[in-house]
Amino acid sequence: MFYEKAISAWREGTAYSRVQLVVQYFQSVEGFTEAEVIRKLPGTSNDDKSPLDWIMKLFGLFSGSDPFYAVIAYRNFKPIYYD
Structure with missing residues (x-):
């Protein structure tokens, strides 16, 4: 951060x-799904079972000594119907 x-x-x-x-922030803006929080704390299991674990390990983002937090929400798109 700056x-x-x-x-x-x-x-x-x-x-x-x-x-x-x-x-x-996600809750206050209309059109997003409920936010999901992912926490990876030092000393917790790192089984590489989820795709996120695999990607973090690939890029060296989870060494086991620093916490990792992610908040994920998806944009709800309403289908547009043309007559």
């Missing part, structure tokens, strides 16, 4: 409060 450009809620927040902030 410290001087980040909002104070992000700069002064904890990891948990930052995740909640992103979840609230």
